[in-house]
Amino acid sequence: MARSGGFWAGVVFGGATLGAVVATGYFVATNEPVTHDGTCLVSADGERYARTAEQANNAALIAAGAARLDLGTNASTVGIATAMQESTLQNLDYGDRDSLGLFQQRPSQGWGTADEIRNPHYATVKFYSRLVNVEGWEEMRVTDAAQAVQSSGFPEAYDKHAPEAAAWAAAFRGDEPFAAVDCDLDAVAVPSTVAELAERIDADFGEGRYELAVLGRNDRASLVGITSVSGSQAETDGLANWAVAVADEQAIASVALGDVEWLREQGVAARDQTTGFEGVLIGVVETVAADSD
Numbered sequence: 001m002a003r004s005g006g007f008w009a010g011v012v013f014g015g016a017t018l019g020a021v022v023a024t025g026y027f028v029a030t031n032e033p034v035t036h037d038g039t040c041l042v043s044a045d046g047e048r049y050a051r052t053a054e055q056a057n058n059a060a061l062i063a064a065g066a067a068r069l070d071l072g073t074n075a076s077t078v079g080i081a082t083a084m085q086e087s088t089l090q091n092l093d094y095g096d097r098d099s100l101g102l103f104q105q106r107p108s109q110g111w112g113t114a115d116e117i118r119n120p121h122y123a124t125v126k127f128y129s130r131l132v133n134v135e136g137w138e139e140m141r142v143t144d145a146a147q148a149v150q151s152s153g154f155p156e157a158y159d160k161h162a163p164e165a166a167a168w169a170a171a172f173r174g175d176e177p178f179a180a181v182d183c184d185l186d187a188v189a190v191p192s193t194v195a196e197l198a199e200r201i202d203a204d205f206g207e208g209r210y211e212l213a214v215l216g217r218n219d220r221a222s223l224v225g226i227t228s229v230s231g232s233q234a235e236t237d238g239l240a241n242w243a244v245a246v247a248d249e250q251a252i253a254s255v256a257l258g259d260v261e262w263l264r265e266q267g268v269a270a271r272d273q274t275t276g277f278e279g280v281l282i283g284v285v286e287t288v289a290a291d292s293d
Contacts, residue, residue: 040244043176051089063076066128067238078131084161085161092104102124131149142166143159181245191287210228211226220285226279
């Protein structure tokens with residue numbers, strides 16, 4: 001991935017409750033334009049796979065949807081592999097006959113209305129609701145479980161996606177530690193808010209799974225501390241990996257957990273200083289600087 005040669009531009013938070021100064025990533029090129037390719041990588045079991053930021057965002061949503069329904073990592077793997085085959089992890093507004101969305105579900109086959117199917121959260125829940133009604137799906141090959149739901153004319157087509165889908169699922173469910181996901185992104189062009197991040201977490205994972213607190217603010221961004229209500233390390237690592245994958249969509253500038261951080265336009269690095277905060281620290285850009293265009 002291309003990395004920024006720019007200098008640290010000072011989105012810095014004084015975290016009084018943490019007893020430390022916490023910095024979130026915001027970089028500006030100094031000499032020449034730096035191209036960031038918008039690619040996200042996942043690493044698992046010695047393998048690496050690349051997807052666009054859009055695709056990684058959708059994979060994160062699908063993986064989290066299984067957690068929302070209290071299904072295991074294997075369900076996330078089946079869901080991601082299915083969407084890889086059906087839509088290349090894109091929320092399509094077209095398809096074969098009346099097929100639409102991430103899973104190419106068809107209104108004429110009882111999946112819902114066209115508008116519902118184009119809602120990624122609705123489509124994901126519908127997929128898993130049919131998967132869990134397949135007897136023995138947990139012991140099936142990924143392609144067989146996917147086929148039992150999709151009834152594709154190419155029942156073996158999902159098999160080629162199984163290894164990559166398993167890698168993304170492991171990252172987003174916390175079977176792989178932070179930072180298994182690394183995205184190379186340009187500076188934030190469209191700001192967001194802490195409220196929008198909270199809404200996205202609840203929509204993806206379900207309400208009540210994580211607690212959020214604003215730990216610091218300046219005129220450009222907010223630092224949010226997030227903890228798993230259950231105290232699960234897997235849920236904590238999973239959320240941190242998820243946050244990197246959705247960073248482009250949610251205007252996230254930085255993600256930190258323990259002694260590792262991901263900084264937008266720079267990538268994954270060891271943290272220069274730690275705070276003692278045991279959860280995930282996320283920097284959300286709420287106002288875009290004029291010089292970032």
